[in-house]
Amino acid sequence: MSVAFLADKTQSNISINDLQNAAAKLGIKILDGQEAEDYLHLLQSAEAVMRHIENSDDYIHPSLSPLPTVGPREYWEPKKEDNPLNAWRHRCELVATNPTSSILRGKTIAIKDNISVGGLPTTVGTFTELLCNDGQLPVSPIDASVVSRVLAAGATIKGSSNCENYCASPLSYSAASGPVHNALAHGYTSGGSSSGSATLVAANVICRETGKSFGETIDIAIGGDQAGSVRNPASYCGIYGLKPTYGLVPYTGAVPLAPMIDHLGPLASNLEDIALLLQVMAGYDGIDPRMTPESPVRNQVPDYPQILTEFRNRALSSGEKIGSRLRIGLLTESFDVAGLSDEVRETVLQSARSFFAAAGAEVVDISVPLHRDGGVIWTAATRMCMSEWACQGKTSGFLSFLPPHIQARWPPDQRMYELLTATNPAAMNVMLSGPFLEQHFGPRVEAKAHRKVFELRAAYDKAFAEVDILVTPCAPSVAMPHPKMTTNADGPSSSIMEKLSAAVGVTTNTAPFNVTGHPALSVPCGFGRAQALTEVKLPIGMQLVGKRWEDATLLKAAAVFEEGRKLSSLN
Numbered sequence: 001m002s003v004a005f006l007a008d009k010t011q012s013n014i015s016i017n018d019l020q021n022a023a024a025k026l027g028i029k030i031l032d033g034q035e036a037e038d039y040l041h042l043l044q045s046a047e048a049v050m051r052h053i054e055n056s057d058d059y060i061h062p063s064l065s066p067l068p069t070v071g072p073r074e075y076w077e078p079k080k081e082d083n084p085l086n087a088w089r090h091r092c093e094l095v096a097t098n099p100t101s102s103i104l105r106g107k108t109i110a111i112k113d114n115i116s117v118g119g120l121p122t123t124v125g126t127f128t129e130l131l132c133n134d135g136q137l138p139v140s141p142i143d144a145s146v147v148s149r150v151l152a153a154g155a156t157i158k159g160s161s162n163c164e165n166y167c168a169s170p171l172s173y174s175a176a177s178g179p180v181h182n183a184l185a186h187g188y189t190s191g192g193s194s195s196g197s198a199t200l201v202a203a204n205v206i207c208r209e210t211g212k213s214f215g216e217t218i219d220i221a222i223g224g225d226q227a228g229s230v231r232n233p234a235s236y237c238g239i240y241g242l243k244p245t246y247g248l249v250p251y252t253g254a255v256p257l258a259p260m261i262d263h264l265g266p267l268a269s270n271l272e273d274i275a276l277l278l279q280v281m282a283g284y285d286g287i288d289p290r291m292t293p294e295s296p297v298r299n300q301v302p303d304y305p306q307i308l309t310e311f312r313n314r315a316l317s318s319g320e321k322i323g324s325r326l327r328i329g330l331l332t333e334s335f336d337v338a339g340l341s342d343e344v345r346e347t348v349l350q351s352a353r354s355f356f357a358a359a360g361a362e363v364v365d366i367s368v369p370l371h372r373d374g375g376v377i378w379t380a381a382t383r384m385c386m387s388e389w390a391c392q393g394k395t396s397g398f399l400s401f402l403p404p405h406i407q408a409r410w411p412p413d414q415r416m417y418e419l420l421t422a423t424n425p426a427a428m429n430v431m432l433s434g435p436f437l438e439q440h441f442g443p444r445v446e447a448k449a450h451r452k453v454f455e456l457r458a459a460y461d462k463a464f465a466e467v468d469i470l471v472t473p474c475a476p477s478v479a480m481p482h483p484k485m486t487t488n489a490d491g492p493s494s495s496i497m498e499k500l501s502a503a504v505g506v507t508t509n510t511a512p513f514n515v516t517g518h519p520a521l522s523v524p525c526g527f528g529r530a531q532a533l534t535e536v537k538l539p540i541g542m543q544l545v546g547k548r549w550e551d552a553t554l555l556k557a558a559a560v561f562e563e564g565r566k567l568s569s570l571n
Contacts, residue, residue, distance in 0.1 A: 073119025103533025194223025235541025240492025321360025374512025387434020
């Protein structure tokens with residue numbers, strides 16, 4: 001490997017001692033002498049290269065420059081009384097000056113707070129002091145690809161939605177600004193990490209149906225999903241949430257957790273809006289290395305709304321039902337995972353069997369034994385990488401464009417440890433376990449876990465040779481109360497394990513499809529009993545999983561389920 005140039009030794013403060021310390025970390029001993037002098041000069045040269053880049057002007061990709069908007073890009077923190085569910089992080093009112101289409105005209109939207117919106121801070125759910133030293137949050141100089149696309153489609157961005165601390169919780173208690181509350185039951189989880197996005201959409205439905213006020217709400221939202229962070233909040237809140245096929249929607253401009261599992265997806269109260277937002281978000285952007293040769297260019301993105309409308313309205317032959325050409329597979333192992341409540345299991349099974357059948361679909365049981373190891377494979381394949389990407393802000397070996405205003409704080413210090421232990425010990429667990437696993441297992445086992453991902457993908461694909469759609473429960477229970485976050489007169493705050501125990505198993509049925517890349521959609525399918533609130537019923541979500549790149553079939557399957565439910569209610 002060539003050396004860019006040899007540095008002027010007199011301009012460097014690196015010493016023989018620094019070289020020897022670096023070598024010692026590798027288990028190497030370099031004695032004083034010519035060899036040490038030569039390696040020192042090379043190390044000084046490497047430092048000079050990095051200093052040159054560090055001191056140069058940054059570059060903003062032209063396609064990520066903030067879209068011109070009506071009025072200045074201003075933001076504000078909502079008042080507590082205007083944000084009773086704590087679902088908003090920052091508020092704004094952004095409308096494109098010259099939208100290129102009207103597909104989202106009249107739609108209001110919230111953007112998860114790990115996605116860059118030009119002129120707004122991006123906090124990733126964590127504390128200001130962990131993001132900057134002076135208390136002044138830097139604002140984003142870019143619009144993420146999906147942000148510029150929704151603005152160009154005529155949507156009004158109302159602000160950034162709260163998300164979980166470092167996006168590292170499947171529940172909604174860990175944001176630095178406090179817990180995000182379920183719109184149906186204050187003090188209960190709305191799921192995470194796209195907690196605010198789901199809550200704001202669900203609250204909008206309740207406002208329309210009951211007239212109850214939650215302050216500003218929105219029609220649709222964008223969330224991020226690495227293990228179920230769009231689908232589980234949708235399940236807990238009773239709305240739709242889609243994790244598209246990996247590589248269909250660009251992740252550019254969003255803060256990553258790990259490249260192989262990073263997805264952005266739409267949340268909405270109805271299937272039509274899911275299709276609409278997916279069409280706007282999808283398509284190759286020329287920047288995101290997660291996109292593949294299978295990713296459609298923008299002018300070849302399927303017209304998902306039209307496909308859905310034509311499917312619902314297509315002419316059927318005499319006696320034919322809308323789902324008669326669809327084969328639905330109930331994934332056996334997904335109904336027997338640890339922590340799955342009886343009411344969720346029975347609700348998903350009964351609604352899937354009865355409603356799909358009522359619409360003419362064939363419903364069968366199908367087994368994928370490796371699904372039982374899906375969560376284990378997900379963890380082994382991502383934990384070391386997650387520590388580097390999410391916590392340390394490292395790049396991969398692939399050309400990538402990370403949000404330039406996000407500066408990860410690494411290594412952690414005692415203050416960081418205390419803040420995260422008090423709010424989201426899951427994030428600290430990632431920080432601790434990543435380097436530990438790297439030291440004790442290293443790339444060899446991580447690489448094997450990646451090969452196991454291919455095995456898991458093949459196992460699901462084999463099932464898809466027999467069925468069109470797989471059905472699993474989404475979240476394993478209805479929403480549960482938040483853990484106690486502070487010590488007060490009622491007693492001490494919840495311990496680390498008390499905070500984390502409720503989250504164990506939440507992503508068992510969702511995370512496997514993040515590593516394999518299959519599209520998956522949470523569909524509302526019923527209600528269960530709320531813990532300690534016997535008069536309140538909380539939503540249950542059913543997960544539909546489709547073949548990779550057949551997101552349209554997933555939407556059709558959800559439409560079949562809806563039709564079956566409607567027919568069943570008429571009988």
